[in-house]
Amino acid sequence: MSTVFASIGTSLDGFLAGPNARPGNPLGDGGARIHRWVYEVEAWRERQNLLPGGGVVATVAHPSAEIVEENFARAGAYVMGHRMFAEGELAWPDPPPFRAPVFVLTHTPREPWVREGGTTFHFVTDGPEAALDAARKAAGDKDVQISGGAETVRTYLNAGLVDELEIHLAPILLGSGTRLLDGVDPELRLAPDRTVATPEVTHIRYRVG
Numbered sequence: 001m002s003t004v005f006a007s008i009g010t011s012l013d014g015f016l017a018g019p020n021a022r023p024g025n026p027l028g029d030g031g032a033r034i035h036r037w038v039y040e041v042e043a044w045r046e047r048q049n050l051l052p053g054g055g056v057v058a059t060v061a062h063p064s065a066e067i068v069e070e071n072f073a074r075a076g077a078y079v080m081g082h083r084m085f086a087e088g089e090l091a092w093p094d095p096p097p098f099r100a101p102v103f104v105l106t107h108t109p110r111e112p113w114v115r116e117g118g119t120t121f122h123f124v125t126d127g128p129e130a131a132l133d134a135a136r137k138a139a140g141d142k143d144v145q146i147s148g149g150a151e152t153v154r155t156y157l158n159a160g161l162v163d164e165l166e167i168h169l170a171p172i173l174l175g176s177g178t179r180l181l182d183g184v185d186p187e188l189r190l191a192p193d194r195t196v197a198t199p200e201v202t203h204i205r206y207r208v209g
C-alpha cells in the first residue's frame, strides 16, 4: 500500500502562508520566504521550467537536493485543497510541476483539467476519503502526497490517514498568516525519524501514529 505523506514548508512560528494569501498573492505577504531554500535546488527549478538559464543554479551539490529529488520521485499522485489549487492555477508554470494526477478537494464540481506533462487535475466533491482512494489507485506502487494547504493536511492528520509528515522549517518569522497545525488533535503521535539541518532550512520528518 502507498505511503501517504505531507511535505510542507513553514516559518519558525508555524505558518505555511503569510497573511492575505489568495490567487494572485500565492503564499500570502512574505510567504515566499518560507521556500527561499528551494529556489536554487536544481530538481525544483527543472519542475518550474527554470532550466536552463533563468537565474542561478547551484554549482555544488545543494544540501537539500536529495530531499527534493526523493519527494518528486516517490509521489505518484497528489491531493490538495481548493484554496491551494486556486493560488497555484495562476502561478504554476505550463506544464505544471506535478507530472502526475492531482485530486483537488472542493465543493464545486468541475471537469478534469488535463495539462501537458502528465498532470491532470481531478476535482473531487465527495470528500477526503474518496479523494485519497482515487489518489492511491492512481499512484499504483508509488506514494501519495497530501500537498496542502493547512485545512487539507489537518483533515487527513485528524482522520489518521497520514503516515509521514515532513516539515521544512525556515529560520524566519511571519507573525501572522495561516498556521499549519492549528486544530490538529494534540494527542497525535509524531516520532521524528530524520532530521537534516542546513543553514537555510531544517528538514524534520516524522512518522505519524
Ligand SMILES: NC(=O)c1ccc[n+]([C@@H]2O[C@H](COP(=O)([O-])OP(=O)(O)OC[C@H]3O[C@@H](n4cnc5c(N)ncnc54)[C@H](OP(=O)(O)O)[C@@H]3O)[C@@H](O)[C@H]2O)c1
Residues within 6 Å of the ligand: 007, 008, 009, 010, 015, 016, 017, 021, 022, 026, 027, 028, 034, 080, 081, 082, 083, 084, 085, 087, 105, 106, 107, 108, 124, 125, 127, 128, 147, 148, 149, 150, 151, 152, 153, 155, 178
Ligand atoms: N508552505 C507550504 O509548503 C504550502 C503548501 C501548500 C499550500 N500552502 C498554502 O496554503 C494555503 C491554503 O491552505 P488553506 O488551509 O487555506 O486551504 P486548502 O487546504 O488549500 O483548501 C481548503 C479548501 O479545500 C476545499 N475542501 C477542504 N476540505 C473539503 C472537504 N471535506 N470537502 C470538500 N471540499 C473541501 C474547500 O474549498 P471550496 O469549498 O472552495 O471548494 C476549502 O475551502 C495557500 O496560501 C497555499 O499557498 C503552503
